[in-house]
Amino acid sequence: MKSLLLLFYISTGCFALSFSADGNEYHPYLWIEQDKMRAGYLYYYDPVSNIDLVKELGLNTIILKCWKFSTAEERLNTIKSIREWAKAAKENDLHLFIGLNWQPYPRTQGVGYELIVYEDGAKGVAVDPFDDKFWSAQINEIFLLIANLSVQPGIRIDGIFLDMEIYGSEKEPHIKKNYFEKSCGFGDNSFSQYLIYKKYQPSQFPAIEKKDRKDWLADKNILDDYFIFLRKQVLAKAITLRESIHKINSEFLMGIYPHPEKNNWVQYPLAQGFSSEKMPLVVFGTHSYGYFLDKNGDGYTFVPKDIKNRYAADGINSLYCAGFLFRKYKGETLERNLSKSIENWDGYWLYSIHQLRKDEIILLVVKN
Secondary structure, eight states: OOOEEEEEEEOSSOTTSOOOTTSOOOOTTHHHHHHOEEEEEEETTSOGGGHHHHHHTTOOEEEEEOOOOSSHHHHHHHHHHHHHHHHHHHHTTOEEEEEEESSOSSOSTTTSOOEEEBTTSOEEEEEOTTOHHHIIIIIIHHHHHHHHHHTSTTOOOOEEEEEOOOTTOTTSOGGGSSOBTTTBOOSHHHHHHHHHHTTOOGGGOOOOOGGGHHHHHHHTTOHHHHHHHHHHHHHHHHHHHHHHHHHHOTTOEEEEESOOOTTBTTHHHHHHHHOOSSSOEEEEEOGGGOTTTOSSSOGGGGSOTTHHHHHHHTTOOEEEEEEEEGGGOOHHHHHHHHHHHHHHSSEEEEEOGGGOOGGGEEEEEEEO
């Protein structure tokens, strides 16, 4: 049986107190800048005793994936688990991010929200972000629930890990696996809101089939303007949500997985709105997965070294943590990737702790 060699860089400083070099300035994410995030991915139903393994591995952060909020019973059980993990995180001086799905659970089909409409007029799997019911019940309500939990005594919740994967799209063609600009966004809600923005009265709305809307916008030379409008609406919703959360907990961090892509008209403005000059967005990146490209176990080489500057140019104040799949790496390659992530960015996150067996781990801890 082969053993897995893990190398974690651990700061000699204490991350419970975060002060700048001059000892005066405090901000709630200084622990990431100084000590780097070293995060492991778990699930809300996992036994809290797994926190011992998290500590043994030298990690300082838990990403706890939660998704069952649909019924009252599911919500109570999920919250109970979150409380238990949050209490254990505080007692063990660990940081905790609650992983939430963008997509409703179970899959969007049958949940009752509008689905995104593609350029050919067909509905996709992804939920339409212009559905106010979705935004209210799936996003705002659950985010604010976690924010309110975060300020309760005796627990620690640092922020949210928003999972933007479109689950259920696995069998769809690539173009339908995400919100790529100009390929989708032609549903009734978004289209009618744009027409109102362009000063159309409801009685003047042109009777255009969904499959013809992209061409109609293009013929009028307003297709680019249409997607600028869509992005601005998503951005406004994200800003409003961030401001509402920070009224509850000014130190609450917003995080997104996977890393925001510029041609994604939903994900990118969400990232812009979730970050601010005072509080950065935590990007849980997947560049380092190296799908179909990484032949040598050097996933870190696929992360642009200047990724944070690229985001900053678009108004995204960010902290970047590179993601690695345990099943892809042997000990030596994992060691190299983690050390480079610490060196170049703000840390790493590991998917998932379940892929480790305790009797297969040889742990090498290095203090810098």
